[in-house]
Amino acid sequence: MPLPDPRPVVVAALRAAGCVFAEDEAELLLAAARTPGELADLLDRRTRGLPLELVLGWAGFRGLRVTVEPGVFVPRRRTEFLVGQALAQVPGASVVVDLCCGSGAVGAALADALGPVELHAADIDPAAVRCARRNVARYGGQVHRGDLFEALPDGLRGRVDVLAANVPYVPTGEVGRLPAEARDHEPLIALDGGADGLDVLRRVAAGAAHWLAPGGRLLVETSERQVPTALAIFGDSGLSARVAVSEEWSAHVVIGTPGFSPPAAPAR
Template sequence: MPQIPPPSPSSSAASFSPASRAAVVTALRAAGCVFAEDEAELILAAARTPRELAALVDRRATGLPLEQVLGWAEFHGLRVVVEPGVFVPRRRTELLVEEAVAQAPEASVVVDLCCGSGAVGAALAAALGPVELHAADIDPAAVRCARRNVGPLGGQVHTGDLFEALPARLRGRVDVLAANVPYVPTDEVALLPPEARDHEPPAALDGGADGLDVLRRVAAEAPDWLASGGCLLVETSERQAPAALEVFAAAGLAARLAVSAELYANVVVGTRR
């Protein structure tokens, strides 16, 4: 555990001296954190005592994702709770939210499938206004975390495998079906950064042999759950996008690809004909 100098005598317990800040930055740099200065500021702001600060720095230095160290992630203007062992929402996934809002600005029923922390559902509810919000995940840890994020927005969270988790009354009523499915090919999971590979659930990363197994399952069943004109949105990679578009079309959805060079993001949008 790194040695953190005590706060300045004239400061509150949460205000750390320049020596403390320097020690945190040094420890994070030694651990290989590329943005050590930025991470140090966030960790310093979260700590209340030198002991707590040292513990947070130690957790980050052992490879725990920063968001799991802090207990939150910034996503689409929201501070989303992120618990240990839960998939950390990526900034690139904000494109999925933006495309959903643009595609269905009057949506009244929203589903966040493979919800993880519930970040996408929470962001959609915040952007769209009052909606009937449902989120679902097969991982009980994700479900517990998602309840903390979508519960205050009036959302319901369900446990189960994809559509099996959803109430039957939603069939044919969903205006926005957001599914941030796992899409890393099985053979490439081992190549992911240790933060993801070692600290996030494999089921949230591994998309099968070509990375599209879960996407295929979602696209095949989505038309039965979408309202007329409702849309399915799934994040994928640039390499997988052409195949993903074909999967959507084969399911009977009118498909298009949204791309953000800034976010390095690709989202397939399918609308029920």
């Protein structure tokens, strides 16, 4: 006698827990579980509020399954727009840096699309560094731990074609209003961008011109209301800047390229 289909029970439990895409999530949980016991465990973790990506151990990002671990920022689908802009701006990039890399999703997606590249990723959080190493290994990428540019090898100065920096940009006072999945399960350092949300963006913009190759691009995601200030910050840092917008993803990416010779490189 065939066993009853567990889908209706799983969908009902997910709906009761407030999961908007209960049917889609049920399919993923069912595919991941090898036994009824595993399914029960996965379902329990999800209905108790653990992000789906952490329940599964991966997040979908530009067609890739990116490994994610507890305590690591989960890549957002809207950040795929940043990757697309980088590919459009510098289609022949050979040196790519994923700064504030988190899981390394951006760097992995760029390397996957570009083919053989010299890929570097960096993050200050040791959990992120461990996770990113798993995701960029297949592309021969190197992951460095440290505070922004301090983490990078000096040999990259003036050679970077794509500098993608998915910086934290939530103002400190708004972190508490984030969805519980982010607020309760992701590291504060990956969310909190300071009083106006742009503290880390300022530091990245200030140093970028010394690392970019001629024709290289810095790409940073931000919010719609932060765009005017972000553009001004880029300009003050010696970068010609523009913004790209995706209405579909509600995504805003500020794109900068060195507009003139920068002053002497600051001490690291």
